[in-house]
Amino acid sequence: MRIEEPLPRLPGRVVMVRGETIASYLWRLAVRNGMAFEELAQYIGAPRTIRAVDPGAEEVRLGPAARQRLAEVSGRPLPHLERALVSLGDSGIGPRARHQVKVEAWPENWMPVQACALCAAGLGERPVWRVGGGQWPVCVRHGRWTAVGRGQFQVGLERLPEVVEAHVRRVGLERRTGLYARALLADAQQVAVYWWQCRQMAWRGVWRARQEVLGVDRSALWAVPLVVYPEVVIVAEAMAVRERQRAVGRSFAGGPAGWSTGRWVQWVGERLGMGEEMAAGGHRGLEAWLMSHRNTVPVVERLARQDARAHPRSVPLALLEPHRVVPVHGPLEEASCLPWRLGARMTSMPWRPTQ
Structure with a gap:
């Protein structure tokens, strides 16, 4: 997909949240500008068949062209987006790929978590979802x-x-x-x-x-x-x-x-x-x-x-x-270098104490 000229910036901007998923950010940006999720996704290069995603279970993957378009319509420099949306660079979509926007389900042990509801209270109508995989999501500010x-x-x-x-x-x-x-x-x-x-x-x-x-x-x-x-x-x-x-x-x-x-x-x-x-x-x-x-x-x-x-x-x-x-x-x-896993059956331990 070739981009002939920059896209105009959308009038409504949203506060960026460190670690937010791309799907969550796109939902909030769409709502802020009175758009359906599918409409915004297509605007940055998604196919017409794209559907509204569940940000609590799915992620939107963006190729290089779609990332650049998102930077343009959001009014955020691409490096700023990449720092906040930590999964932005993990798309596996090359610059020559026909489809620059894809939807994937998160693996079970990577499921997103909601940002602190009290911190996100002023960020819009939709909850903010952050990339999962972290073991201890604690909001110190609100306990x-x-x-x-x-x-x-x-x-x-x-x-x-x-x-x-x-x-x-x-x-x-x-x-x-x-x-x-x-x-x-x-x-x-x-x-x-x-x-x-x-x-x-x-x-x-x-x-x-x-x-x-x-x-x-x-x-x-x-x-x-x-x-x-x-x-x-x-x-x-x-x-x-x-x-x-x-x-x-x-x-x-x-x-x-x-x-x-x-x-x-x-x-x-x-x-x-x-x-x-x-x-x-x-x-x-x-x-x-x-x-x-x-x-x-x-x-x-x-x-x-x-x-x-x-x-x-x-x-x-x-x-x-x-x-x-x-x-x-x-x-x-x-x-971790240790083999056992929470919820899995424990096996015998052949190790001996070091001296």
């Missing part, structure tokens, strides 16, 4: 969990302030650690899933209490990331401490006194306030993670620099094995 369960609702966190606090700490961990934080959070989440499904650690304590606040039982898997969130952040922070030492070749066995593998696991249990549960079986999840994050620096080299300081907390961590590649978007579990 709301914006992912929805089967009942299609957002959860107020007034009685769970520790979840909001965990979200703030998680953002700080990501800022300090860089992209590697995503891998550590994914691994910490999977450790918590192991504890959850094996009924170890907090399942009779704080996790049960949070379930009661939410009015759900263990069958509500959508609520598990919310229930375990504070503990996941604590574990991820502890993993970051260990990885900063590994980044300079230090190990807990060959490094400074008191930092053996067993002592680190014990320290994590103390930070969680679950030392007894850790000793009674919770340690296995962390030991599986440690086996995947062994120190590969030769012993001779390690001893030669045993007095080296750990990687500074203020400097982002470089990617280490087994996380040389970390997916930026998508389900968090896909960034």
Whole structure:
């Protein structure tokens, strides 16, 4: 499709929301300008057969020509659109493709989530949908969990302030650690899933209490990331401490006194306030993670620099094995090196503790 000249800008503009889906943005732009969704879609290059999409389940993919047309009619520079509409560059549609606009269903584990209803209250009549795949959609400003369960609702966190606090700490961990934080959070989440499904650690304590606040039982898997969130952040922070030492070749066995593998696991249990549960079986999840994050620096080299300081907390961590590649978007579990999955049957663990 060739574009002879720029399209005129539509009179009505809409506020851009970081992470919004293309389908959601097109719906809001169409409504703002008194157009049907199909009319706007055809205006930027969709075929006449296009239908109104469900932004809660489907995404609109735009090729290069359609992206340029959207920039023109919206009055937004294309780089601004690409920063806000994070799925804009994932269309797989080439510049020579006949159809520059396609509709696709989101994979089940990528389903969009609504933006905080209170934040979006002044953005128009339609709800704002954001790209899914994020594990913890928390609005700190209004204290709301914006992912929805089967009942299609957002959860107020007034009685769970520790979840909001965990979200703030998680953002700080990501800022300090860089992209590697995503891998550590994914691994910490999977450790918590192991504890959850094996009924170890907090399942009779704080996790049960949070379930009661939410009015759900263990069958509500959508609520598990919310229930375990504070503990996941604590574990991820502890993993970051260990990885900063590994980044300079230090190990807990060959490094400074008191930092053996067993002592680190014990320290994590103390930070969680679950030392007894850790000793009674919770340690296995962390030991599986440690086996995947062994120190590969030769012993001779390690001893030669045993007095080296750990990687500074203020400097982002470089990617280490087994996380040389970390997916930026998508389900968090896909960034983890641990094999088990929430809701799937647990298998035996062949790992042995590292020394």
